[in-house]
Amino acid sequence: KGSVILFTWTNFLLDDSYSFLGLENPLIISKDTNRKDSALDSRAIQDIASYDRLLPVILEYNKQAIKLDFDKSFFPCQVCFGEKLGSQCIKFLDCDHVYCKSCMRDYFNVQINEGNVKGLICPYDKCETQAHPCQVQELVNQEVFAKYDRMLLMTSLDQMVDVVYCPRPACQYPVSVDKESNFGNCPSCRYVFCILCQLVYHGLSPCKIKSDGLQKLRDEYNNADEKTKKLLEKRYGKQTIEAAVAECLTKDWLDQFSKTCPSCGASIQKIDGCNKMTCMKCRAHFCWLCEEYLPRNNPYSHYNTLNSPCRNKLFEGVNEFDDEDDLMWM
Structure with missing residues (x-):
């Protein structure tokens, strides 16, 4: 206020500098540095190696200026609700939510150690912004970040439809395959396999x-x-x-x-008769109720012994029965 010269120069820089320097666009500098134009001040021409690199340099300088301003400001952490200096905080790049590094360090470590690399999202309610890998690397130690980096790579490969893993348990190397073919060739162990059944490649024959x-x-x-x-x-x-x-x-x-013969393993179906069964394959006797092997000389003693679990159960579950056992060998 009251600074007439500064006010005049400020208005000039804001409103008339581009037309005075002969610039049509603030981000595009003319490459015609040899033109003779009395309206163009020679001080407006910079001798730079490549005009194509000027815009990235300006954007990078702008990024650094924003970071410097962020580090000098104070922000409330949305987790611990403490007010911290920006240099002690991180800001999620897509949503601009700010948290202190201490809270995010604990959060990242827990998620990575539990194998949830896709869980490194902004803690703000209903926000799905993912943490950038460079932010993760800044907060966690080298061992934890290596684990995160490895799991992130595996997760990315799992989402690729043209990448499968070598079926050999000792290898498990990622293999790039052709969508139109069932052929897979591991570049690590040279195992040639079918990507459908994971067995040795069988050509046009159906998968086993x-x-x-x-x-x-x-x-x-x-x-x-x-x-x-x-x-x-x-x-x-x-x-x-x-x-x-x-x-x-x-x-x-x-x-x-059916039930299995305890002697030969044949499947036996009971159609009728008592619970003393005779296998038609090996002629062994066994109990239908407990599937215990019965002695050949006296198979019915199983149903008369005092300590037997099937005592007095020779005809249990039988409504009508014949004198002989009826059964079928499967």
């Missing part, structure tokens, strides 16, 4: 199914829509899927209606 995957395949096929069923049939072969479904149905039926 492991015994413990039959139930899963049957459930997936039965619950799938027509499009998914076609994909499964193309992957495993229609005959393979039908055989898997039939085998699983047979296994379910055997688990529900």
